[in-house]
Amino acid sequence: MNIFKTLFIFIFATMISSTIISTAKEVEESDYSSSGTVSKDIKAEQKEKKTFDYNKTYGPSPIFTVGGGFSASPGGWSLTTRLDMPYKDDLYIGPVVQYAEGDDQTLMGVTGNLKKILPSTDPKVVPSIEAGLGVLVDDTKNDNDDNSSSMLTVLGAGFDYVLSENVSVGAHGYINNSFDLDHKEFFFTALVGLNIRLY
Secondary structure, eight states: OHHHHHHHHHHHHHHHHHHHHHHHHHHHHHHHHHHHHHHHHHHHHHHHHHSOOHHHHHOOOOEEEEEEEEEETTTEEEEEEEEEEEEETTEEEEEEEEEEEESSOEEEEEEEEEEEEOOOSSTTEEEEEEEEEEEEEEETTSSSSSOEEEEEEEEEEEEEEEOSSSEEEEEEEEEEEEEOSSOEEEEEEEEEEEEEEOO
């Protein structure tokens, strides 16, 4: 009889202890799962905060730019003006005029450019890349006597820094390549500009 009592107590104690251990594990897993979910939610929120939507932040608007800088080949100074019109999403299109003057050559390029706003982690810093196609007018001796024209392609990249809701400044570089049957020019411009949002 004592053996049965002892066996019964042993089995009963084993069942209780296993139940307690099982319950503790479930609680622990539940806590871990909920804390894991919370940490995942926090990470997702942090990731969302890291990037921003340009058009949601600033709204699509035409942007007028005027600026200046330097040019290489011809080595000298350069001016630019442009108008970026919102097209769709983070794409802008519009005319770009570049003027570069050196000691013995003057170049003026007029292109239609497609500009793509790139993702950024800072809503005040707006990087972009662009490409364009147009016409280059070349005055090789600065005498306005022997001007020639050729097709011009442009590749550019840079960034703008937002100062206020309607004003930003930017720094951009452009690789300009013109080609024709009897004429070819390759020059580089680096420009700093003031950007004004028109509305």
